[in-house]
Structure formats: C-alpha cells, structure tokens
Amino acid sequence: MICAGTGCVANGSLRVKDALETELIKRNLQGEVKIVLTGCNGFCAKGPVMVVYPEDIFYQLVKTEDVPHLVEEHFIKGRPVQKFLYTPPADKKTIPVMNEIPFFKHQVLRALRNRSLIDAEKVEEYIARDGYMAAAKALLEMTPEQIVNEMKKSGLRGRGGAGFLTGLKWELCARVQGDIKYILCNGDEGDPGAFMDRSVMEADPHSVLEGMIIAAKAINAHYGYIYVRAEYPLAVQRLQLAIEQAKDNGLLGKNILGTGFDLDIEIYQGAGAFVCGEETALMASIEGKRGMPRAKPPFPAVKGLWQRPSVLNNVETFANVPPIILNGADWFSSLGTEKSKGTKVFALSGALNNIGLVEVPMGTPLKTIIFDIGGGIKNNRKFKAVQMGGPSGGCIPHTLIDTPVDFENINKTGAIMGSGGMVVMDEATCMPAMAKFFLEFTEDESCGKCVPCRIGNRTLLTILQRITSGEGREGDIELLLALSQQIKDTSLCGLGQTSPNPVLTTIKYFRDEYEAHIRDHTCPARVCTPLVKFVVNQDKCKKCGQCFRACPTGALKWEKGQVAYIDPEKCTKCKSCIKACRFWSID
Amino acid sequence: MAKLTIADLKKIKEQYHQGLREGGFRVKITVHMGTCGIAAGARAIMNTVMEEIAKSDAKDVAVTTSGCAGLCSQEPMATIELAGEPPVKYIALTEDKMRRIYAEHVKGGKPVQEFALVAGHETTY
Numbered sequence: 001m002i003c004a005g006t007g008c009v010a011n012g013s014l015r016v017k018d019a020l021e022t023e024l025i026k027r028n029l030q031g032e033v034k035i036v037l038t039g040c041n042g043f044c045a046k047g048p049v050m051v052v053y054p055e056d057i058f059y060q061l062v063k064t065e066d067v068p069h070l071v072e073e074h075f076i077k078g079r080p081v082q083k084f085l086y087t088p089p090a091d092k093k094t095i096p097v098m099n100e101i102p103f104f105k106h107q108v109l110r111a112l113r114n115r116s117l118i119d120a121e122k123v124e125e126y127i128a129r130d131g132y133m134a135a136a137k138a139l140l141e142m143t144p145e146q147i148v149n150e151m152k153k154s155g156l157r158g159r160g161g162a163g164f165l166t167g168l169k170w171e172l173c174a175r176v177q178g179d180i181k182y183i184l185c186n187g188d189e190g191d192p193g194a195f196m197d198r199s200v201m202e203a204d205p206h207s208v209l210e211g212m213i214i215a216a217k218a219i220n221a222h223y224g225y226i227y228v229r230a231e232y233p234l235a236v237q238r239l240q241l242a243i244e245q246a247k248d249n250g251l252l253g254k255n256i257l258g259t260g261f262d263l264d265i266e267i268y269q270g271a272g273a274f275v276c277g278e279e280t281a282l283m284a285s286i287e288g289k290r291g292m293p294r295a296k297p298p299f300p301a302v303k304g305l306w307q308r309p310s311v312l313n314n315v316e317t318f319a320n321v322p323p324i325i326l327n328g329a330d331w332f333s334s335l336g337t338e339k340s341k342g343t344k345v346f347a348l349s350g351a352l353n354n355i356g357l358v359e360v361p362m363g364t365p366l367k368t369i370i371f372d373i374g375g376g377i378k379n380n381r382k383f384k385a386v387q388m389g390g391p392s393g394g395c396i397p398h399t400l401i402d403t404p405v406d407f408e409n410i411n412k413t414g415a416i417m418g419s420g421g422m423v424v425m426d427e428a429t430c431m432p433a434m435a436k437f438f439l440e441f442t443e444d445e446s447c448g449k450c451v452p453c454r455i456g457n458r459t460l461l462t463i464l465q466r467i468t469s470g471e472g473r474e475g476d477i478e479l480l481l482a483l484s485q486q487i488k489d490t491s492l493c494g495l496g497q498t499s500p501n502p503v504l505t506t507i508k509y510f511r512d513e514y515e516a517h518i519r520d521h522t523c524p525a526r527v528c529t530p531l532v533k534f535v536v537n538q539d540k541c542k543k544c545g546q547c548f549r550a551c552p553t554g555a556l557k558w559e560k561g562q563v564a565y566i567d568p569e570k571c572t573k574c575k576s577c578i579k580a581c582r583f584w585s586i587d
Numbered sequence: 588m589a590k591l592t593i594a595d596l597k598k599i600k601e602q603y604h605q606g607l608r609e610g611g612f613r614v615k616i617t618v619h620m621g622t623c624g625i626a627a628g629a630r631a632i633m634n635t636v637m638e639e640i641a642k643s644d645a646k647d648v649a650v651t652t653s654g655c656a657g658l659c660s661q662e663p664m665a666t667i668e669l670a671g672e673p674p675v676k677y678i679a680l681t682e683d684k685m686r687r688i689y690a691e692h693v694k695g696g697k698p699v700q701e702f703a704l705v706a707g708h709e710t711t712y
Contacts, residue, residue: 094700095675095698095700095703095704095705095706096705096706097673097705097706097707098676098705098706098707098708098709099707100705101704101705103657103658104705104709107657107709109709112657115653115654115655115656115657115709116617116619116653116654116655116656116657116666116676116709117653117708117709118653119617119651119652119653120652120653120654121652122651124599124603125603127596127599127600127603128599128600128603130600131596132591132596133593133596136593136596140593195622195623198622199621199622199623199654199655202621202622202654202655203621203653203654203655204654232622234621234622234625249590249591250590250591250592251591255590257590257591257592257593257596258590258592258593352660353660354658354660354661355658355659355660356623356655356657356658356659356660356661357655357657357659358657
C-alpha cells in the first residue's frame with residue numbers, strides 16, 4: 001500500500017511506485033506482490049510512506065534509490081528494513097494526531113464547522129470555507145418552495161430546545177399572506193451552564209447571517225433582527241462587524257449578490273432576561289415592551305413581531321442551514337437517529353475533566369459524551385447525574401448513562417434536550433440543593449405575568465429551602481410533586497411549564513436523598529451546611545491528615561497515625577475539611 | 588466596496604486558499620479568542636506573540652485569531668502552523684510558554700511537545 005495523498009506524492013511516492021514496479025519485474029515477483037495506491041495516510045511529514053501486508057509493516061521516508069535494497073531484504077529474504085521503520089523519538093511521547101484523542105475523535109463538526117479555523121472578523125475567511133455559497137444557491141437557483149422542501153426533507157429540528165421541525169415552521173410562515181414579514185434570530189441564552197449560541201456568534205457570525213438570508217428567501221422576509229443579550233458583548237461586537245462587512249460586500253442590503261433579493265438585519269440587544277428566550281416575550285422586547293410572553297395562538301408565523309408574520313429560529317439552527325442547502329437534505333439526515341437528524345452542539349460544564357463546547361451526531365450515548373469526550377469526572381470521583389436543558393430540563397442519573405442523546409430518548413428520562421447545556425455532577429452534589437439552585441434561578445427570572453409561575457415557583461422554592469435547611473416536614477415530597485404538576489399544567493409559557501422539571505426529576509431518581517433530609521436530618525452529599533454535623537467518623541477516617549491541612553481556623557486536631565477531631569468551638573462550618581477529605585469521613 | 592457577485596465569491600475562495608498556503612508566510616499563528624480564551628488570558632498571549640515578532644523582526648509570520656476552539660478548560664490555546672506541516676495546538680499557555688514556543692517551534696521549526704495537545708486539523712463535515 002503506497003500512500004498517494006498529496007503530501008506523499010509531492011515527496012515522490014509515485015516515483016517510488018514506479019521504481020518498485022520495475023524492481024519487482026526484474027526479480028520476477030510481479031505475480032506475488034501487488035502494489036496499491038491509497039489515499040492520504042495522515043502522516044504526511046514522513047512521506048513517502050507505505051505499508052506492507054500481511055505483516056503490516058510501516059515504512060516511512062522511502063526513497064527511489066532504496067527500493068532495490070528494500071525488495072531484496074523484505075520481499076526476498078523476509079526481513080523488514082530497519083532503516084525505514086518508524087521510530088518514535090526516544091523517551092519522548094510524540095504529539096498525538098487530532099483524531100486519536102477521544103475529545104476530538106467522537107465529534108463531527110457541522111454547526112461548528114469553522115471552529116478554530118477562521119478569523120471571525122474577516123469575511124474572506126468565511127467565504128474561503130464555502131461561505132455564502134449556500135445563500136447564492138438559494139437566492140439564484142431555488143424557489144422558496146424548494147428551500148422549504150429541502151429543509152423539511154433534511155429533518156432539521158429547532159436547536160433552541162423545543163425541537164420543532166424547522167422546515168415546517170418556515171412553511172407555515174411562507175403560506176401566510178403579507179407584504180411585511182420578519183426573520184428573527186434568538187441569540188438570548190440564559191440557561192446556567194449553556195454557552196453554545198454565544199460561541200457560534202463569536203466564532204462564526206457569518207454562518208448565522210447566511211442562515212437568515214436563506215430563511216428570509218424561503219418566507220419572503222426583507223427585514224430581520226438578531227436578539228442578543230447585552231451580557232454577550234463580544235458576540236454583539238463580532239455580529240455587528242459581520243453585518244457591516246456583509247453590507248459592504250453586497251451580501252446584505254439591497255440586491256444581494258446581484259440576485260434582486262433584499263434583506264436588512266439589525267441587532268437588538270436584550271437586557272439579559274431568561275424569559276426573553278421565549279419567542280413571544282422576545283418579540284415583545286424588540287417592540288420596546290416588557291419582555292413578557294403572551295398566549296398562543298395566534299402563532300408568530302401568523303402574527304409575530306408587530307403583528308406581522310415572523311419566523312424565529314435559534315443561532316445554532318441558522319448555523320446548520322447553509323451546509324444543508326449546499327450539500328442537500330440527504331447529506332444532513334445521514335447522521336443522527338430516526339427522528340433526530342444531524343448533530344447537536346453541547347456545552348459541557350461541571351465536574352468534568354474537559355470542559356468545553358462539543359458537537360456530536362444525534363444518538364451518541366451520554367456515556368461517550370461524558371467519559372470519552374468529557375474525559376470523565378474530575379478528581380477521580382464518581383459520576384452521579386447530568387442536568388440537561390438547564391433550569392427547564394431535568395437531571396439524568398448515573399443509571400441511565402447509556403441513553404442515546406436525541407430528542408425522544410432524553411424526553412423519556414424526564415429531562416429535555418434544551419439548547420444543549422450539560423452540567424455534570426459528581427457524588428459531592430446534593431440533589432435537593434441542586435433543584436433549589438435551579439428553582440432560585442427560575443423564581444428570579446419569572447416575568448410574573450401568570451400566577452402559577454409567579455407564586456407557584458416561589459412556593460416550590462420555599463419548600464426546598466425548608467428541606468435543605470433541615471426543617472423538612474413529612475408530606476413535603478408529595479406537596480412538591482403535586483404543586484410541580486399544577487405549575488406545569490397551568491403556566492402561560494415555556495418558563496413556567498418547565499421550571500418544576502429539576503424538582504420532578506431529582507425526586508424521581510433521588511427520592512432517598514429527599515427522605516434523608518426530611519426524616520434523618522442528614523445531607524448524604526454533605527452539602528447542606530445545617531444538616532452536616534462536622535464530626536469525624538472514626539470508622540471511616542484514614543488518619544491521613546488532609547482535613548487538618550485544609551482547615552483554616554485551627555478547629556481540626558490531628559496527629560500522625562491518629563483519627564482527626566473537630567473542635568466545635570472553633571469550627572465555622574466552612575466545609576474546607578469536607579472538600580479535602582477523600583474518604584467521606586466527616587459526617 | 589464593490590458589491591460581490593457569485594463569481595467573486597469563488598475567486599475569493601481560490602485566492603484565499605492560495606494565500607494561506609503559498610502567500611509567502613512561513614508560519615501562521617492562530618490565537619483562539621472566544622470569551623473563554625480571553626477570560627483565561629488570550630490577550631496576554633497575543634501580546635507576547637506580537638512582541639516576539641517585533642523583537643525578531645519576522646516578516647514571514649502571520650498572526651490571526653479565531654473563536655472558541657472547543658476545549659474551554661484548557662484555554663488559553665494557540666495553533667501554530669508551519670508551511671507544509673500539520674498544525675499543532677498548544678494548551679494552557681502562559682506568556683513564558685508562548686515565548687518558548689516562539690523560539691523553538693516558530694523560529695526553530697521544532698514543536699514543543701510538552702505544551703502541545705494535538706497535531707492536525709479537525710474533521711469537519
């Protein structure tokens with residue numbers, strides 16, 4: 001197998017092949033040795049490279065003049081030629097190739113296709129990677145119906161969380177009559193632990209603009225807004241620059257690319273309210289009103305921004321559009337599961353070794369994402385659960401680690417895909433306290449328009465505060481369950497309809513922790529300070545002294561070979577010892 | 588600026604690919620500057636690169652930025668690409684590390700293995 005990739009050919013691999021053929025004929029071996037040219041081997045720096053089967057011997061830096069020697073030694077005498085064997089530099093580990101390390105190996109980049117490859121502030125770099133070719137194709141060669149059909153066929157579902165079919169949404173709006181329509185991009189991202197959209201806007205703003213141009217053509221809109229929260233200054237700055245560059249180059253504005261199609265896009269900076277990710281609240285915010293949702297129908301596709309037909313898609317959804325138009329629906333749907341096509345971007349955070357932004361095919365098991373890509377749990381701790389979908393989502397316990405990640409399977413667990421935040425938790429996480437954290441967030445972010453959300457969430461939080469402070473009562477779990485269901489059923493918008501999810505899923509999978517808090521007045525994860533005794537468990541203590549070293553107040557007494565002791569007079573319950581103890585021996 | 592047509596898009600694409608490969612630059616340094624990178628100190632890394640270039644009066648080194656490279660917990664990151672060789676991604680950079688990389692990899696052509704994460708580009712669609 002001789003490598004005939006560009007790198008090796010440049011280094012003379014084809015001449016090596018000729019020399020080899022001549023030599024084999026000379027030795028009358030042409031019937032026994034078959035020469036195959038392969039594609040790039042990836043090891044171009046050491047080219048020309050070749051592999052000899054059946055022994056699977058890898059030769060590098062093969063030169064034409066060496067061929068007779070090689071044939072003589074290897075093919076006739078059967079001895080691999082040491083000189084050309086690959087030897088790793090002595091005692092030094094070589095730099096691994098990108099696709100050898102698990103963090104990169106399992107990823108497929110589509111929405112993030114330009115990740116780390118282009119300068120977000122140069123439109124030429126985007127164009128150099130096929131940028132605006134899809135817009136050109138859509139504007140010049142496709143009718144709105146064809147665009148909609150291609151999108152429907154691709155099976156792309158909205159990446160904001162709800163997972164509605166993008167093509168269908170566009171079709172609904174395209175059918176509505178109206179001379180003024182709007183194309184809107186949702187760049188408000190408020191979930192704790194989510195930063196997918198921000199990264200796309202920062203790293204590849206033109207991909208969002210291009211997706212919007214294609215959608216605008218499909219629904220016949222000539223005006224668009226990108227709604228970005230003001231807490232994302234870099235995203236705003238790079239989008240603004242991208243819009244200016246696009247306008248200067250005739251990629252936005254009047255007569256785009258000479259096709260006669262007009263589209264203007266403007267950025268609207270939101271004040272950073274979670275509820276403004278909800279589409280009707282977002283539109284109210286752009287209209288200059290308080291960001292509060294309204295009841296649907298009428299749907300925005302019929303009556304949206306300023307009562308005009310509007311399509312709102314999320315940043316990641318738009319970033320997925322250009323390659324679909326360019327490569328076709330079949331290309332897109334070749335990855336993914338039956339009902340969830342393509343890839344999904346996730347923001348990995350929490351107790352993981354590799355925190356970052358990753359993109360994997362739909363259907364990739366949670367285990368692959370957390371252990372292979374995420375590199376497993378930090379500090380050799382055990383994996384306990386993962387919170388998916390932020391405060392609107394739920395937690396998936398360690399027992400469901402094999403769940404394939406797609407819309408259906410995640411919904412089955414009680415969590416949701418959401419926009420793609422994944423907060424990974426280890427055994428030192430207290431589930432009732434975690435549910436409380438998310439409830440504090442939603443209670444804070446509720447717009448207050450409807451009673452179930454405004455008062456219901458407040459009440460849920462009060463009960464959780466009671467439980468985590470050690471004042472839980474019998475019946476609190478049932479109360480939480482009943483109230484959660486009522487809030488879900490009666491709230492006006494997505495915020496209230498999903499805010500009890502963290503409570504419901506933690507009770508579903510970790511009910512014993514709630515019971516331990518309420519009945520035994522203990523916090524198994526040693527998180528809820530009022531429930532921790534700050535006493536060293538004599539049986540579990542390994543006498544290592546780690547707690548002693550960590551204690552800042554001198555409350556810990558320890559001598560080599562002795563069980564540690566905490567002086568309650570001096571202890572301020574700062575939890576430094578609990579964090580330091582690797583054996584869970586502080587009760 | 589003159590408005591682009593589709594033929595122009597194709598031309599830009601071709602020119603750009605030539606430019607990156609054979610545009611006279613021997614080395615391309617990409618500093619990854621998403622919010623994660625900047626928060627971890629990518630600007631200081633960028634400044635170090637600029638200082639080193641000024642110091643060595645290099646005319647064949649191109650410097651550019653990109654957004655988040657994915658592995659946020661290992662920022663600041665930078666990619667060094669020597670003409671004709673696979674790019675090398677460096678992680679958890681400091682100004683001192685960057686200076687050494689500049690001396691050994693950018694000038695000397697030998698990657699600094701201990702700071703490097705991986706070689707090569709990511710597989711995109």
